[in-house]
Amino acid sequence: MTLPGPLNPPSRLLMGPGPINADPRVLRAMSAPLVGQYDPFMTHAMNEVMDLYRRVFVTANRQTLLVDSTARGAIEAALVSVLEPGDKVLVPVMGRFGHLLVEIAQRCGAEVHTVEVPWGQVAPYELIADAMAKVQPKLLAVVHGDTSTTVAQPFDGFGELCARYGALLYADVTASIGGNEFLTDEWGVDIATGGLQKCLGGPSGSAPATFSPRAEGVINSRKSIEAGIRAEGDEVAAHPIRSNYFDMSMVFDYWSERRLNHHTEATTMLYAAREAARIVLEEGLGNFQARHALHGRAMMEGVRGLGLEVFGDTAHKMTNVVGVVIPEGVHGEAVRTRMLEDFGIEIGTSFGPLAGKVWRIGTMGYNARQDAVLTTLAALEAVLRREGFGLPAGGGVDEAYRVYGEAS
Numbered sequence: 001m002t003l004p005g006p007l008n009p010p011s012r013l014l015m016g017p018g019p020i021n022a023d024p025r026v027l028r029a030m031s032a033p034l035v036g037q038y039d040p041f042m043t044h045a046m047n048e049v050m051d052l053y054r055r056v057f058v059t060a061n062r063q064t065l066l067v068d069s070t071a072r073g074a075i076e077a078a079l080v081s082v083l084e085p086g087d088k089v090l091v092p093v094m095g096r097f098g099h100l101l102v103e104i105a106q107r108c109g110a111e112v113h114t115v116e117v118p119w120g121q122v123a124p125y126e127l128i129a130d131a132m133a134k135v136q137p138k139l140l141a142v143v144h145g146d147t148s149t150t151v152a153q154p155f156d157g158f159g160e161l162c163a164r165y166g167a168l169l170y171a172d173v174t175a176s177i178g179g180n181e182f183l184t185d186e187w188g189v190d191i192a193t194g195g196l197q198k199c200l201g202g203p204s205g206s207a208p209a210t211f212s213p214r215a216e217g218v219i220n221s222r223k224s225i226e227a228g229i230r231a232e233g234d235e236v237a238a239h240p241i242r243s244n245y246f247d248m249s250m251v252f253d254y255w256s257e258r259r260l261n262h263h264t265e266a267t268t269m270l271y272a273a274r275e276a277a278r279i280v281l282e283e284g285l286g287n288f289q290a291r292h293a294l295h296g297r298a299m300m301e302g303v304r305g306l307g308l309e310v311f312g313d314t315a316h317k318m319t320n321v322v323g324v325v326i327p328e329g330v331h332g333e334a335v336r337t338r339m340l341e342d343f344g345i346e347i348g349t350s351f352g353p354l355a356g357k358v359w360r361i362g363t364m365g366y367n368a369r370q371d372a373v374l375t376t377l378a379a380l381e382a383v384l385r386r387e388g389f390g391l392p393a394g395g396g397v398d399e400a401y402r403v404y405g406e407a408s
Helices: 024-030 040-057 071-082 096-107 125-135 158-165 213-220 248-255 267-283 285-305 332-343 370-386 395-407
Strands: 063-067 088-093 111-116 139-143 168-172 191-193 207-211 321-325 358-362
Touching (some): 024 267, 040 063, 040 267, 063 071, 063 248, 063 267, 071 096, 071 139, 071 191, 071 213, 088 096, 096 111, 207 213, 267 285, 285 321, 285 370
Parallel strands (some): 088 111, 139 168, 168 191
Antiparallel strands (some): 191 207
């Protein structure tokens, strides 16, 4: 029986919508020695992570922690812990990940209502307000930045709407947290869940999340401590949260002073999440977001300099990803393949109605830097020329340089 050789991935510049190249400092942190899950070093590191992510989420929420899963797992953990069968949920659908919220909420047994707008647009406040008045849901669940369309949904007034109707406000910030402004407490957001693999510059597999006291109360009202770790007087619910692993009431206890065993914390991923947040805050959250805005703008103007059309509502574009309309007569997958094989650069395709029509180019985390932007634009120009598409020579790089020059 033969064994595979040593793991030796190719060197890639990941300029798609995520994952992106992890910051080398995050990778170094992941190589640190393991300790036991109740070692004082470990529990202290868990407390540090909670404090760091309170600052990243701009919140005072006590329950700010990591969900040991990819970002999708954290979405599911939030929804399954809040929603009971028959609960009403309102979801604005503006792209693939609005559909994902609908899917997960339906699997929780919720009665899901939607408001839909064309992909590439954001949902107007008035549309949400009308639907909230009609539905009066338990939860308004909104994708903040949808990488499938590259636009960021404004949250202005959503907190007040939810307060008016007694609803919780959930935000999926997987693709936006860190690189785009997100003010959890100021905007009245009750639950927000993210991921490391986009703006935060880490690998997929750990999901920072924050829960307001109001959300914590709703979740803890369903608490049911499992047999084997239950102490006298612990809660046993008749209708517990329908997932054991994603039961946030027990995860809260694991991250609390009680340290009630739930699962074994993913130590290496905790190290990654800690270092990712530390890097953001060392740069300064405002500076970190400004860097994303600068390089995102340079990429967008560079795309236009190549004579390509930017997809979607650019007035509400995420700072960290640009949608590019694939020109007529150009085979989008052939361009992506040539970028990867000839230059070692990955850019993204899209989904659903945008499949084969839009490329998505990311400038986020460790890759939100000038050399990565210029290299990607130069490579894209070269590949498009080989595909027979006429475009201004050097136009992409020149336009990016113009943006950088104006910012200096």
